[in-house]
Amino acid sequence: RCSRGHVQFGKSPQRPLSRTRCPSSKPCLSPAVRGYARQRHRESPKRAWTAALLPYGGRLRTSPRRSSEGQCSTSSSAAASPAARSHASLDLKLRVATQAETRGCSSWREKADAYERVLPGQRMCKMAAPMELFCWSGGWGLPSVDLDSLAVLTYTRFTCAPLKVHKISNPWQSPSGTLPALRTSSGKVITEPHKIITHLRKEKYNADYDLSARQGADTLAFISLLEEKLLPMLIHTFWIDAKNYVEVTRKWYAEAMPFPLNFFLPGRMQRRHMERLQLLCGEHRLESEEELEKELYQEARECLTLLSHRLGSRKFFFGDAPASLDAFVFSHLVLLLQAKLPSGKLQAHLRGLQNLCVYCTHILNLYFPRDATDVPPPPCQTPAGPETEEEPYRRRTQILSVLAGLAAMVGYALLSGIVSIQRASPARAPCTQALDLAEEDEED
8 A cells, every 4th residue: 555556446345446546745634624725726816816807808827837946936915916907908908909890980080099000100109208399380271381390290190209289370489480390308499391300210200211222212312303393383382473472371371370470470481482492493593483483383293293103003102101202292282282272373283183182182181180171172173275275365354354344334433423424615725815805895
């Protein structure tokens, strides 16, 4: 019986067969003590916490983990550890996301809230102190009406940079006195758009992280093309063209700015843009305004056509995720597309390029949904013919309408008696009057 591995069988036929194990060195416990130990094992904190997590999809390892010294490590406290809590919350989020996917969500906001995901190109990161961005306020269904502010805002949405955005209409409220301006976490103020984007890249918010060397070279080339070909025409359209400046640009800034800045700041901004256009074009090209406008329009039209061919049917220029080139192209195109310009030849050509219109609408609805719902984007139109052929007919129609209006006003004034025509008798010379008086005296 005492030898290891022997089995003893009972002699009585009514007694069931039994097997006796080798006696161990531990003292034998009574049945009452063994039952109490089994009950304590069932009510252990590890088992209670595992049972509480199972309904929510939690998974804990029930087998004891051995430490580096070979001893079993068990938990002795009833409270859950922070690691277990985070694990349970993660499984709960995954289950909620799966249920939201099976039900189906109508709007992109519900999908983003259900999945807690980010948009294409965005990366979730945290900073110790958030940065502050000061930019122009929005209008015309856009997050901002300023070209530089719109480019910076779009890039920050692409990278999901933690910014506190201040949309203002008074540039004197900015820490630098100009817009846009970025105040970093260290208190430094950056004003130029390219420097702002460079600082965001240093802070690990880089939209061009996944681009190859060739795609990076294409980005620099297309940004230079925008600044050289398309930007001068945009400045001329919004700030130099008299009709567009009075009815659209100056009107918006005068209504948005507080008193008394709205009386002199729009004019100062116009002079600043004229100086910028002079630097871009050169002094020799500003002699004739008509020739300058024609040349700028031709270059901007070629630039838009090239962008349309480069984009094709893709969502973004470099695949399914946006890059810095998409931020610059979107800011240049959507400003021209959304504004209601009375004189917009370039706008008519842009609306004829359908893929660029769809491209701008897609980015506007995806990254700026609140601003996109204010004013619906204009429908894409195909121009009937070249603008040079329509100019003579348009001028003739304007002249005839002005003449017809003047004739109607004069006829109404004559019929209503406001203006009357009287014939005046011819005045006589003084010598003839003296002769007439002498003749009358002789007759008397």
